[in-house]
Amino acid sequence: MIELDGLTKRFGNKVAVDHLSCRIRPGMVTGFLGPNGAGKSTTMRMMLDLDNPTGGSVRIDGKHYRELQEPLKHIGALLDAKSMHGGRSAYNNLLCLAQSNRIPASRVSHVLDTVGLSAVAGKKSKGFSLGMGQRLGIAAALLGDPEILMFDEPVNGLDPEGIHWIRNLMKALASDGRTIFVSSHLMSEMALTADHLIVIGQGRLLADTSMADFIQENSRSYVRMRSPEQERLRDALHSAGIVAVEAGNGTLEIDAATTEQLGEFAAGHGIVLHELSSQRASLEEAFMQMTAGSVEYHAHSDSDGRQPPPVGPHWGDQWNQQAGTAPGDDPKGV
Amino acid sequence: MTTPATPPPLPQAPRAPHQHPPQGWEGGGPGLYASPIPVRTPGLGDAIASEWTKIRSVRSTMWTLGVMVVLLLGVGLLAAFAVSKSDAEMDGTPVLSLGFFGVLLGSICVITLGVLTIASEYGTGMIRTTLTACPSRARMLIAKSVVFFLLSFTITTVTTGVVGVLQTAMLDGGTPSADDWLRSTVGVGLYVAMLGLLSLALGALIRHSAGAITIMIAVVLLPLVLAMFMFSQSLARVQQALFEYSIPNQLGALYDASMTTSGPSGWEPLWVILGVTAVAMAGAFVSLDRRDV
Numbered sequence A: 001m002i003e004l005d006g007l008t009k010r011f012g013n014k015v016a017v018d019h020l021s022c023r024i025r026p027g028m029v030t031g032f033l034g035p036n037g038a039g040k041s042t043t044m045r046m047m048l049d050l051d052n053p054t055g056g057s058v059r060i061d062g063k064h065y066r067e068l069q070e071p072l073k074h075i076g077a078l079l080d081a082k083s084m085h086g087g088r089s090a091y092n093n094l095l096c097l098a099q100s101n102r103i104p105a106s107r108v109s110h111v112l113d114t115v116g117l118s119a120v121a122g123k124k125s126k127g128f129s130l131g132m133g134q135r136l137g138i139a140a141a142l143l144g145d146p147e148i149l150m151f152d153e154p155v156n157g158l159d160p161e162g163i164h165w166i167r168n169l170m171k172a173l174a175s176d177g178r179t180i181f182v183s184s185h186l187m188s189e190m191a192l193t194a195d196h197l198i199v200i201g202q203g204r205l206l207a208d209t210s211m212a213d214f215i216q217e218n219s220r221s222y223v224r225m226r227s228p229e230q231e232r233l234r235d236a237l238h239s240a241g242i243v244a245v246e247a248g249n250g251t252l253e254i255d256a257a258t259t260e261q262l263g264e265f266a267a268g269h270g271i272v273l274h275e276l277s278s279q280r281a282s283l284e285e286a287f288m289q290m291t292a293g294s295v296e297y298h299a300h301s302d303s304d305g306r307q308p309p310p311v312g313p314h315w316g317d318q319w320n321q322q323a324g325t326a327p328g329d330d331p332k333g334v
Numbered sequence B: 001m002t003t004p005a006t007p008p009p010l011p012q013a014p015r016a017p018h019q020h021p022p023q024g025w026e027g028g029g030p031g032l033y034a035s036p037i038p039v040r041t042p043g044l045g046d047a048i049a050s051e052w053t054k055i056r057s058v059r060s061t062m063w064t065l066g067v068m069v070v071l072l073l074g075v076g077l078l079a080a081f082a083v084s085k086s087d088a089e090m091d092g093t094p095v096l097s098l099g100f101f102g103v104l105l106g107s108i109c110v111i112t113l114g115v116l117t118i119a120s121e122y123g124t125g126m127i128r129t130t131l132t133a134c135p136s137r138a139r140m141l142i143a144k145s146v147v148f149f150l151l152s153f154t155i156t157t158v159t160t161g162v163v164g165v166l167q168t169a170m171l172d173g174g175t176p177s178a179d180d181w182l183r184s185t186v187g188v189g190l191y192v193a194m195l196g197l198l199s200l201a202l203g204a205l206i207r208h209s210a211g212a213i214t215i216m217i218a219v220v221l222l223p224l225v226l227a228m229f230m231f232s233q234s235l236a237r238v239q240q241a242l243f244e245y246s247i248p249n250q251l252g253a254l255y256d257a258s259m260t261t262s263g264p265s266g267w268e269p270l271w272v273i274l275g276v277t278a279v280a281m282a283g284a285f286v287s288l289d290r291r292d293v
Helices: A040-047 A090-100 A106-114 A130-142 A160-175 A187-193 A211-218 A230-239 A259-269 A283-297 A317-322 B044-056 B059-086 B095-124 B126-133 B137-170 B178-206 B209-228 B233-245 B247-254 B268-290
Strands: A002-011 A014-024 A028-033 A055-060 A075-078 A148-152 A179-184 A196-201 A204-210 A221-226 A244-246 A251-254 A275-280
Touching (some): A002 A040, A014 A040, A014 A055, A014 A204, A028 A040, A028 A160, A028 A187, A075 A130, A090 A106, A090 A130, A090 B126, A106 A130, A130 A148, A130 A160, A148 A160, A160 A187, A187 A283, A204 A283, A230 A244, A230 A251, A230 A259, A259 A275, B044 B137, B059 B137, B095 B137, B095 B247, B126 B137, B137 B178, B178 B247, B178 B268, B247 B268
Parallel strands (some): A028 A179, A028 A196, A075 A148, A148 A179
Antiparallel strands (some): A002 A014, A221 A251, A221 A275, A244 A251
């Protein structure tokens, strides 16, 4: 169990984390979501007592991080793959960590085996690929067999097999009763692993909810209709007082009606339909809507005058825009 | 929007890892995982073991200390050889003082290692892992200092001892006293290791290897160079102080071969560097404790 209470971090004038309060519960995978620069990594660093909070506190099983006698046995963290000395072998990198927490050296070989790095245990870690570096970082997190595991973007740099592996690993660890806290910007990945979601934008808590509720609350469900007689369909809907939005490709989107109602409506008017389907926004779209709102909401405090990203199906636009393109750039032109 | 929804039900009971005996479970509540690894409170000794693993498992330790040993032996013996061939009179200067040149050069290696011991962790990002494993900044700093100090002190003392024995065997000078021997081996070892600790403290403050090494080399060389150019009469006292307290002159004093007749002599240079290092270490601790990693 990790408890954040009014956690705040300011870097000069910039507020990175803004009065964040939430609980991360055991026995499940909690996804920590937010666009780049939302304060995810800063929050994780404050949890590990690497950054000092400007205000508020973090409690790990009721204690401050510095009060933990053998921290690696409470909490294992993968912050980024580059948190090791490249000139040291994988085995020695883990051995020095194990020694500082009185963890038996046999655990080092064990966790290297768990992450599939036994064959390169004696190799210097600077020769490792990004994926191997991630695995070494995960091995370090697992070293003390901790009750809480924290992963900052763990699937970065992993191949599909590695992604599949870490997905199953996190689920297995959670089913042991552990607290799993994982940040990611890969929404599709979260949908497959997380049971619970904590969403932040510009350092503020936007949502703390279960995955299903998150989608339910934040995504639009609508009915899509396509007809060769689109004009007639529109007119009929209009005269019946049903709002239909033209969505391109000759399709209409209707928010306030069910497929049953609309199918009977079309049949009653003798209109041929080529498509009648109920649509639900994906997790990615739900997340985009939520964070786009937060960007719009905070636009006045945005010193570089960044345009709010368009809400739409172009997943990735937002990342491209926020990854450092010049302010005012058309995100679609990236 | 921020209202937490009803939390999903917790798993009924944690699945116990089959291979572990039940006594590993320490009465954790439902849904809480308890590790089968026994909890044994680690202390400074464990941190020292960890730092020893770190320092012996990187190449830079072998390179810096290896080069230092080569410099001490090479320059020391070359000086003795040159003096023995030139038929110069040795009775004025003590024989052991010929080790001074090698030690002065070798101290640069110890400075480098001292800085790297901590600054390389910032360079590689290892410091985040280190402090996650050992959140006590004081324990980490003490463990690093102890390991580094003992290692550099041992290597320097043994090497200066070997060089001294070889030099006295090659030259027919006056027999050095026991105190001369002690100062030019243990004393020099302590001084050089302390200089390394000062570098370590600076590395913790600067957090940048190249920057801290450059500053330390300047600390060693600059007072002497500055003093050489202080021709003005009004600066004579400053010049004198810079000469007396410059690190090369302090090292020379341990060999009874200082350039000045005033200033620290005998064992006194050790107290000077001890004071400076203690202040730097206190600063390093405050910096580690207060600043974000």
